[in-house]
Amino acid sequence: MNRKNPLPNSNPNSPNSSMQALHFLQALARIARAAPKPAHSARTRQIRHAAYASMAHSSRSSRRTWSRALLHRLRQWQQQRPGRLLTVRRRVRIVTPITSRPEEPARAETLRQLVPGGRGMEYCNLLEETADYVQCLRAQVQLMQTLLDAFSS
């Protein structure tokens, strides 16, 4: 099956992470080239969005549910103006009790909130998505750390 778990990919030089890194670097370059905003928080937000976008676009995760949900969430964040405190959600998502089954433990709800797109999944798929999400997050953190260390003044 295509969806069988791959081996844990801790190699930072794999093509998956290089695509992720390239995407992130390009986004950073775009942010840097843009008109420098004085607000530090705005820049922070842009970089964070760029990080999540590059995570979602990596070749390993483009087929995953969480990457699509993350892109959707990103679009919502970008449409939201920074000055607005309250956002009016036009579509209210009703979480049916089907998602909480007797099989899964009580903490699964927290995990569902953490992993993007986790609310609509069964527990078994949720675990798989969590594994992939953790791999991508770890790669992204490593990438940002390296960039931070490599960048100087």
Add this chain to the structure above:
Amino acid sequence: MVPVSGAGTGTASPFPLWPGMPNLSNPIAESFNPGMLNQSSNKFPYSSVLPPGLPNFPSEPGFIERAARLSCFSANAGFNGLMNNSISNQAQKGELNSMNIGSGSSHGNQLKNQGSIDNNSETNEGAEDKISNGDNANANGDSSQNDSGSKKRKRKNQDGAMGQGQASMKSQEEAGKQTSESKKEVDNNGSKNTGKNGKDAADVPKGDYIHVRARRGQATNSHSLAERVRREKISERMKYLQELVPGCSKVTGKAVMLDEIINYVQSLQRQVEFLSMKLAAVNPRLDLNIETLLSKDILQGRGACSSTVGFTHEMFHSQLLPSQPGLLPPGLPGMLNPSDPFRRAINTPLSAMNPFKDPNPQMSTTWQDELHNVMSMNFATNPPLSTQEIATKPSDGFQL
């Protein structure tokens, strides 16, 4: 009618007769059924209740097939084995049928022959229908149900009730044989294949179904099998997550594991936020650097940074670092520690960047070193950091 004796010699037919049944097909029953009936009488004490239960029979083969499919018996060994057995049964009965046709024609009774041929051909057709149903078992159950329904209609339209009796008997016997053989197969294969159970979920599914073998001594209910598959999938994924999350190999139990996973995901997300803040602070001065890095291969530096990232996780996990955009102001002179291996890895991209940063290469290098010193001190002692502590460290470098 002259009672023609084929195999039977005028003895009372062991086959129960329906009231009002014509005797013309009796010898056919006698010649056709003795072998079958001996078997059937041993196995099916309820063969005498055939007449009242007649309408139920045509649905049984389809039901058995559907039940077998629902319980996810493997089609490779199990069901095809069943089908092979049933096909061999069919072949035997086909031979008996042809023999009866020969014997019937020799008697010269036209009506009887016609009836017998019709009966036998119908039973052959029914047999073929069953074979085709078995072959199509993997696809959908509705077709088998439809076929059995059509069989029912065909049989009811027939004049020879004996033919119905024969066909129903045969179908019931087949059904019984199939169930008993399926149980035997399960037991045999369960004892043989207990070692192969690990690959049940890994089998390439034919069509839409994943075929699972029932283990020896376990319930073969379809629900319990599906639940067992699900539990195995969940435990497999939990093990995989255990490998991913650092520090979880000594933790046992699903609840604690789940807490660890949640904590790890939260810490990773916090790290992303923190690092993006730091990058935002550093970024305004790095327009040229990013272009350079894009052209160079920065991934070589990432391999050396993995060790620090491991520390970073613990650092963030145990305490919350406040955001320090002004933490490391540029242009700070600092100590040089050439023995730091981490710096060596970073210096290579830095040296590559030097042509672009001629105005202040010295300051950037020392600033970088100062950053490393701060980080290494944090890693070594891992004390709770406060803003004053971090702010005073560069000043120490100043004085030196």
